[in-house]
Amino acid sequence: MNDKVKVAIIGPGNIGTDLMIKVMRNSRNLEMGAMVGVDPNSDGLARAARLGVATTAEGIDGLLKLGVFDEIDIVFDATSAGAHARHNEILQGHGIQVIDLTPAAIGPYVIPAINLDAENASNMNMVTCGGQATIPIVAAVSRVAKVHYAEIIASIASRSAGPGTRANIDEFTGTTRSAIERIGGATRGKAIIILNPAEPPLIMRDSVFVLSDLADLRAIEDSIERMAASVQSYVPGYRLKQKVQFEVISAEHPVNVPGLGPVHGLRTSVFLEVEGAAHYLPSYAGNLDIMTSAALACGDLMARRRMDAGIARRRKEIAQ
Structure with a gap:
């Protein structure tokens, strides 16, 4: 049967x-x-x-x-x-x-x-390729601290961006930003996509910058690592490129976030790489x-x- x-x-x-x-x-x-x-x-x-x-x-x-x-x-x-x-x-x-x-x-x-x-x-x-790669990281920080602002930059090989991807650039930025806020937990989100024409083509790289309330750094790092492992369970080529980076933004020198005004707290920076499984597409097409x-x-x-x-x-x- x-x-x-x-x-x-x-x-x-x-x-x-x-x-x-x-x-x-x-x-x-x-x-x-x-x-x-x-x-x-x-x-x-x-x-x-x-x-x-x-x-x-x-x-x-x-x-x-x-x-x-x-x-x-x-x-x-x-x-x-x-x-x-x-x-x-x-x-x-x-x-x-x-x-x-x-x-x-x-x-x-x-x-x-x-x-x-x-x-x-x-x-x-299913949101977008950049959203699938980066919003889990925003959500991981949100599990530990209130996230005021999250910005993601998805850089993909120009060769891996077909007509559909290119036709949907505007929708990509709008949909990804909205999902950063709705399911990532950020009060304000921003999404940027870069089509990199380099030869040979570069593997998908993503940068995630999160501004949150101050919180225990180890707790945030643990949450991010657990989330990365969860994504890796169905996307084996998903990985952190380096250790999570932190910077305290003081009340005396806040960051001005459009729509929110001056914000201080903890900035968490995460750098990702997504390698494709090469079932049909080249391995650089992780997006x-x-x-x-x-x-x-x-x-x-x-x-x-x-x-x-x-x-x-x-x-x-x-x-x-």
């Missing part, structure tokens, strides 16, 4: 193709049902077809026509924030669980190391690997919940 849930991926680009390979190689509860695109000459669609996965180049309308559609219970959307709204509206009408890898943020923000167990919405938003790894962790848990609730069985019964 097959006890896995069938999924479809919309968007056969770098992220969608890497996610497909992760589903086929590593998933506990998922199996590929369909790969959906709009370009008949897409390498991702061709690869999916070679692997025996149903494909369509007619977008979501083509997915609805596929014979396997009635067996699909979860859909990953790896397209763009602009396209996701229509996709989600159609899929919700069919009772399908949606996992959003775009910055559309229709559903709640989900970062597996922080809040996956607590969320159970029909649309789950894409962390998104697909986080989405896979989310999909596996949502599939288990749907199986436990009998939702997957009910959809298959309706299809018959």
